[in-house]
Amino acid sequence: MTLEIKNLTKQYNQQKTGLSDFSITIDKGVLGLLGPNGAGKSTLMKIIATISKPTRGTLFLNGEDIAKNPDSIRKILGYLPQDFGVYPNLNAYEFLEYIAAMKGVGGPGLRKRIDMLLDGVNLTADARRPIGSYSGGMKQRIGIAQTLLNDPKVLIFDEPTVGLDPEERVRFRDLISEMASEAIVILSSHIVSDIETIADEVAIMKSGKLIDKAIPSAIIGRIENRVFETTIAHTDLEAFKARHQVINTSRQAEKTQLRYISNATEMEAGARNVTAGLEDVYLFLTQNQH
Numbered sequence: 001m002t003l004e005i006k007n008l009t010k011q012y013n014q015q016k017t018g019l020s021d022f023s024i025t026i027d028k029g030v031l032g033l034l035g036p037n038g039a040g041k042s043t044l045m046k047i048i049a050t051i052s053k054p055t056r057g058t059l060f061l062n063g064e065d066i067a068k069n070p071d072s073i074r075k076i077l078g079y080l081p082q083d084f085g086v087y088p089n090l091n092a093y094e095f096l097e098y099i100a101a102m103k104g105v106g107g108p109g110l111r112k113r114i115d116m117l118l119d120g121v122n123l124t125a126d127a128r129r130p131i132g133s134y135s136g137g138m139k140q141r142i143g144i145a146q147t148l149l150n151d152p153k154v155l156i157f158d159e160p161t162v163g164l165d166p167e168e169r170v171r172f173r174d175l176i177s178e179m180a181s182e183a184i185v186i187l188s189s190h191i192v193s194d195i196e197t198i199a200d201e202v203a204i205m206k207s208g209k210l211i212d213k214a215i216p217s218a219i220i221g222r223i224e225n226r227v228f229e230t231t232i233a234h235t236d237l238e239a240f241k242a243r244h245q246v247i248n249t250s251r252q253a254e255k256t257q258l259r260y261i262s263n264a265t266e267m268e269a270g271a272r273n274v275t276a277g278l279e280d281v282y283l284f285l286t287q288n289q290h
């Protein structure tokens with residue numbers, strides 16, 4: 001299973017560009033998309049889900065041109081959009097039956113599959129009450145369940161962990177790991193730690209472009225030995241920022257504590273080298289003028 005995206009551009013209008021000459025090859029496993037607001041994550045996901053058309057560029061799924069045959073991907077797609085709407089009067093069970101009908105999924109195995117999915121997202125006990133009475137996190141979980149109805153081979157989740165508590169995040173991660181051995185899973189999140197724990201590979205986007213794509217450890221390796229922490233006087237902060245890329249500051253009563261990335265071979269007095277994390281690289285790459 002390979003999705004090959006070449007030179008994708010989405011021009012919404014003269015001022016707004018969603019994607020700009022974006023190319024990426026995605027194989028089976030979980031790809032985490034990281035990028036600041038407006039980076040183009042949702043635009044990319046909508047185009048792959050064939051609900052938005054690119055201005056230019058091509059998408060090939062296992063060598064087949066998606067523009068010529070959108071059904072080739074639609075048949076095997078599960079998609080959770082960012083603004084997922086539910087029918088408030090239906091209960092979870094009825095809602096999943098309804099979506100199954102829309103997707104052309106049926107047959108004797110459907111009941112069992114719905115039961116399994118409701119269990120997978122921990123909604124069995126609430127399956128018979130109207131979705132309108134659900135919390136935000138519960139609605140998100142029914143949104144996740146509907147993506148899995150048709151045993152998809154391409155799964156797209158736009159901000160799936162929004163509203164989920166830590167326990168539900170772990171449950172989601174386990175569910176996705178199960179699916180991902182056989183499928184392409186693409187998910188976006190603003191929460192770097194979620195991406196770090198779920199994704200096999202990470203793609204960092206900014207201003208409609210791909211800045212980096214690799215396994216998390218390789219991405220973190222880009223700034224190995226370059227992350228430091230130190231404490232300085234409040235008044236020295238501006239000068240410090242001119243010398244190094246400060247990625248996090250915490251103002252204490254007397255001093256400012258900060259975390260920064262440095263190219264400098266000479267260490268600042270009192271600074272200590274710390275282990276780099278994905279969040280450091282993410283901030284480094286997206287704050288930088290790339």
Ligand SMILES: Nc1ncnc2c1ncn2[C@@H]1O[C@H](COP(=O)(O)OP(=O)(O)OP(=O)(O)O)[C@@H](O)[C@H]1O
Binds near residue numbers: 013042044
């Ligand atoms: N329907 C639209 N019409 C005009 N411009 C749009 C439209 N949808 C997105 N854009 C613009 O395209 C760019 C990319 O937006 P997109 O929603 O894909 O980013 P994103 O990375 O998903 O951001 P977020 O994290 O905020 O969801 C932004 O500048 C946005 O304003």
